[in-house]
Amino acid sequence: MADPGADDAEFLVEDVETIVKSALQSVLNDTSYEQAKLDAWSNAVIDNCLKGLAGLGKPFKYVCSVILMQKTGAPLHTAAGAFWDKKKDGICKVPWENATMHAIVTIFGLSATPSKQETLE
Numbered sequence: 001m002a003d004p005g006a007d008d009a010e011f012l013v014e015d016v017e018t019i020v021k022s023a024l025q026s027v028l029n030d031t032s033y034e035q036a037k038l039d040a041w042s043n044a045v046i047d048n049c050l051k052g053l054a055g056l057g058k059p060f061k062y063v064c065s066v067i068l069m070q071k072t073g074a075p076l077h078t079a080a081g082a083f084w085d086k087k088k089d090g091i092c093k094v095p096w097e098n099a100t101m102h103a104i105v106t107i108f109g110l111s112a113t114p115s116k117q118e119t120l121e
Contacts, residue, residue, distance in 0.1 A: 011090025023048035
């Protein structure tokens, strides 16, 4: 029998991706790269993402990372690693670009509810 609250404890990449894409579009959609605005844009994307994630009402702690880079023809590579509970925790990476810049938003979702094994110890 499935746990009726199981969906509440799952990191659903599709839900997170929708929130991140919305945040990116609302902040960066009609912008051209301006170095002086990078901090404000990064903070706005992070704030929008975290507000949207909090609105999901799930038992997670979230970490949000934003990379903004001017399009110059240079490659941009990122990597992340974690040691966690693969069944409960999750990661979502969303790339975005327009004519003048690249963005990569990474969300780490860390379950705030202990696993059954943790509660028994």
